[in-house]
Amino acid sequence: MSQIHRDDFGSKMGMWLFLFTELLLFGGMFLLYAAYRFAHPADFVIAAHRLDVTMGTINTIILLTSSLTVVLGIVALQRNSKPLSLFFLGITLLSGVAFLINKYFEWGAKIHHGIYPKGPELANMSEGEGLYFGLYYAMTGLHGVHVIVGMIILAFVFVQIYKNQITSDNFVRFENAGLYWHLVDIIWIFLFPLFYLIH
Amino acid sequence: MEAVLNNENFYQYKGKHSGILGWLLTTDHKRIGLMYLAAMITFFVVAMFIGFFMRLELLTPGETLMKPEVYNALFTLHGVIMIFLFIVPGLPAVFGNFFLPIMIGAKDVSFPRLNLLSWYLYMAGAILAVLSLFTGGGLPDTGWTFYVPYSIRSTANVSTALFAAFVLGFSSILTGLNFIVTIHRLRCKGMTWFKMPLFAWGLYSTAWIQILATPVVGITLLLVIFERFFGIGVFDPALGGDPILFQHLFWIYSHPAVYIMILPAMGLVSEIIPTFAKKNIFGYGPIAMSSLAIAFVGYLVWGHHMFTSGISDTSRAIFSLLTFIVAIPSGIKVFNWVATLYKGSIDLRTPLIFVMGFIIVFSIGGLTGLVLGSLNTDIHVTDTYFVVAHFHYVMFGGMGTLFFGGLHYWFPKMFGKMFNEKIANFSVVLFLIGFNVLYFPMFIMGYLGMPRRYYDYLPEFKIYHQISTVGSWILVTAILIMIINLIIALKKGKKADNDPWGGTTLEWKIPSPPPLENFEVEPEVTKGPYERV
Numbered sequence: 001m002s003q004i005h006r007d008d009f010g011s012k013m014g015m016w017l018f019l020f021t022e023l024l025l026f027g028g029m030f031l032l033y034a035a036y037r038f039a040h041p042a043d044f045v046i047a048a049h050r051l052d053v054t055m056g057t058i059n060t061i062i063l064l065t066s067s068l069t070v071v072l073g074i075v076a077l078q079r080n081s082k083p084l085s086l087f088f089l090g091i092t093l094l095s096g097v098a099f100l101i102n103k104y105f106e107w108g109a110k111i112h113h114g115i116y117p118k119g120p121e122l123a124n125m126s127e128g129e130g131l132y133f134g135l136y137y138a139m140t141g142l143h144g145v146h147v148i149v150g151m152i153i154l155a156f157v158f159v160q161i162y163k164n165q166i167t168s169d170n171f172v173r174f175e176n177a178g179l180y181w182h183l184v185d186i187i188w189i190f191l192f193p194l195f196y197l198i199h
Numbered sequence: 200m201e202a203v204l205n206n207e208n209f210y211q212y213k214g215k216h217s218g219i220l221g222w223l224l225t226t227d228h229k230r231i232g233l234m235y236l237a238a239m240i241t242f243f244v245v246a247m248f249i250g251f252f253m254r255l256e257l258l259t260p261g262e263t264l265m266k267p268e269v270y271n272a273l274f275t276l277h278g279v280i281m282i283f284l285f286i287v288p289g290l291p292a293v294f295g296n297f298f299l300p301i302m303i304g305a306k307d308v309s310f311p312r313l314n315l316l317s318w319y320l321y322m323a324g325a326i327l328a329v330l331s332l333f334t335g336g337g338l339p340d341t342g343w344t345f346y347v348p349y350s351i352r353s354t355a356n357v358s359t360a361l362f363a364a365f366v367l368g369f370s371s372i373l374t375g376l377n378f379i380v381t382i383h384r385l386r387c388k389g390m391t392w393f394k395m396p397l398f399a400w401g402l403y404s405t406a407w408i409q410i411l412a413t414p415v416v417g418i419t420l421l422l423v424i425f426e427r428f429f430g431i432g433v434f435d436p437a438l439g440g441d442p443i444l445f446q447h448l449f450w451i452y453s454h455p456a457v458y459i460m461i462l463p464a465m466g467l468v469s470e471i472i473p474t475f476a477k478k479n480i481f482g483y484g485p486i487a488m489s490s491l492a493i494a495f496v497g498y499l500v501w502g503h504h505m506f507t508s509g510i511s512d513t514s515r516a517i518f519s520l521l522t523f524i525v526a527i528p529s530g531i532k533v534f535n536w537v538a539t540l541y542k543g544s545i546d547l548r549t550p551l552i553f554v555m556g557f558i559i560v561f562s563i564g565g566l567t568g569l570v571l572g573s574l575n576t577d578i579h580v581t582d583t584y585f586v587v588a589h590f591h592y593v594m595f596g597g598m599g600t601l602f603f604g605g606l607h608y609w610f611p612k613m614f615g616k617m618f619n620e621k622i623a624n625f626s627v628v629l630f631l632i633g634f635n636v637l638y639f640p641m642f643i644m645g646y647l648g649m650p651r652r653y654y655d656y657l658p659e660f661k662i663y664h665q666i667s668t669v670g671s672w673i674l675v676t677a678i679l680i681m682i683i684n685l686i687i688a689l690k691k692g693k694k695a696d697n698d699p700w701g702g703t704t705l706e707w708k709i710p711s712p713p714p715l716e717n718f719e720v721e722p723e724v725t726k727g728p729y730e731r732v
Contacts, residue, residue: 005307007309007384010309010380010383010384010385013379013380013383014309014313014376014377014380017376017379017380017410018372018376020410021372021376021410021411021413021414022414024411024412024414024415025414025417026418027414027415028414028415028419028422028448029418029422032422032444032448035441036433036439040439117431117432118429118430127432127438127439128439130432130439131432131433131438131439131440134429134431134432134433134438135431135433138422138425138431138433142421
């Protein structure tokens with residue numbers, strides 16, 4: 001067989017294209033958010049005040065920092081520091097775990113108070129607030145699924161670095177995983193103000 | 200092991216896996232294309248027989264063979280299979296996979312393993328769609344368009360069907376992604392963008408639509424599933440949701456989807472005509488650019504599916520104007536094709552007969568699209584059989600005809616055998632006759648007011664339904680003859696050489712069937728794809 005085909009530029013191009021599809025996937029929901037907020041501006045603000053801005057801010061800081069640490073991991077590997085690279089990648093993964101734990105408590109609190117689609121407390125709220133929370137669960141839920149997917153991808157990369165399958169000469173998979181993680185981060189950067197900071 | 204040195208073709212190559220695993224675990228774009236082909240012909244035949252039974256039910260007014268609920272379920276399943284399992288994936292998955300790398304002088308696509316994943320996702324989606332037949336509340340009866348609020352309320356197995364469509368969308372996205380990177384990165388030496396075959400341009404434009412439009416329907420269908428299970432409210436009017444928003448999001452994909460269906464087919468026409476006119480294509484540049492133009496403008500016309508949904512007059516006028524504009528690049532193609540034939544040395548073989556049929560049938564479909572695109576006439580014919588006729592003329596007469604045309608054109612290359620041309624030609628002509636007898640009466644009865652998706656009808660429409668049903672018998676016979684003729688050719692056909700038709704593109708320079716890595720050495724291209732010395 002002729003030499004193994006390797007095209008790092010093409011590989012990254014593929015990941016960028018995939019990221020665009022993810023943006024469009026979430027884009028549909030942002031469109032719905034825009035339509036319903038335009039229809040129920042006051043209700044959206046009332047509903048937003050029920051969210052815990054502190055928790056949201058902490059989660060934002062966690063994800064932003066994790067985007068930094070994944071890049072530090074890539075740079076470390078490029079400079080041949082495998083242990084340091086694994087260290088930063090580990091922090092990134094732990095950040096993902098922390099994010100999800102926070103999310104669990106946030107959702108848990110709301111559900112405990114009956115604030116969820118078809119929930120008792122939501123039934124007492126206005127239509128606009130109901131739509132706000134429908135979108136809140138759908139959007140943060142789908143985002144959470146993407147956090148998990150991102151973590152799985154990063155975990156695979158971790159193992160491959162450990163087994164010297166991703167090295168300072170061959171790290172495009174790490175870069176692509178990092179790109180995916182940045183997407184997960186950037187979607188949250190839009191979700192956070194739209195759900196937590198409106199007033 | 201160098202496959203080429205042994206003069207073996209890709210079927211004979213023994214890789215890591217043997218037997219059925221050599222197919223199920225392959226990353227060879229040619230095998231993947233064939234696996235898609237086998238699945239797709241099967242699904243097409245199933246959906247075709249569903250259509251056959253629908254037409255049988257409509258032979259007489261009232262109940263003929265089945266209850267109305269069954270009829271509703273049948274037209275839903277017919278649409279879901281034909282659109283999501285056949286027409287949308289069709290040409291890219293089968294012929295794009297098999298021939299794109301070869302036509303640009305490459306060994307394979309950029310991401311062969313992702314390609315195999317696309318196939319598995321396709322099969323998973325197909326299995327899920329079939330599952331919706333047998334589990335839960337029975338076959339969905341919402342129509343393939345899944346309009347809310349009925350798709351939220353219906354007790355049938357809507358969620359499984361929705362999820363099937365979602366998975367199929369994912370398959371489509373990954374194929375599009377693969378083709379874009381392949382075309383950007385793997386063109387051989389000398390093959391600049393404007394020396395690429397026009398089929399590749401068609402696939403390229405299509406791939407962009409696949410990537411940019413499919414995710415939107417993906418999230419829309421997912422949200423209907425969430426609506427059914429969790430009651431999030433975004434589409435449910437009882438909770439403050441707006442059903443029109445569903446329609447917008449649905450058609451923002453589903454209109455570009457029809458361009459996913461037709462652009463590769465039109466690319467194929469641009470391949471077949473120069474081969475059988477023995478002449479360079481007329482207007483290569485405009486044809487290539489028109490593919491991009493159709494892809495782009497096609498994103499802007501979705502509202503023409505919603506003219507009677509209550510959207511504003513201003514938006515309707517704009518959508519109507521854009522709908523007229525999007526017809527122009529298609530017209531440009533037809534003119535260039537005809538100009539290519541002019542003063543050519545015509546060799547009227549089977550693929551060219553398909554193309555001739557396509558041009559006529561697609562033109563009829565396209566022109567009737569203008570009737571639908573005009574606001575004042577649309578009011579009368581929307582949701583009637585006029586629409587049913589229109590989309591069958593463009594989708595079936597368009598992509599469907601060329602799927603089978605492409606199958607005949609590339610049959611010798613894929614399988615190394617020639618088929619019986621006399622029987623094939625007979626089957627094409629019978630196909631075109633049956634097609635028109637089946638669908639043309641629908642224009643008339645739609646214009647006279649026969650609604651679509653109706654199980655029963657007034658006596659004044661009976662004659663049209665009966666003619667149409669007879670047409671379906673002719674059409675089904677023709678397709679069965681066509682398929683059986685090809686299956687026989689697989690076993691008993693004469694051996695085909697490299698270039699049985701006299702084509703000029705790269706696939707005709709390699710053996711039939713091709714070797715594993717397509718080319719012994721990377722080709723170098725110095726002239727346009729259809730130039731003859």
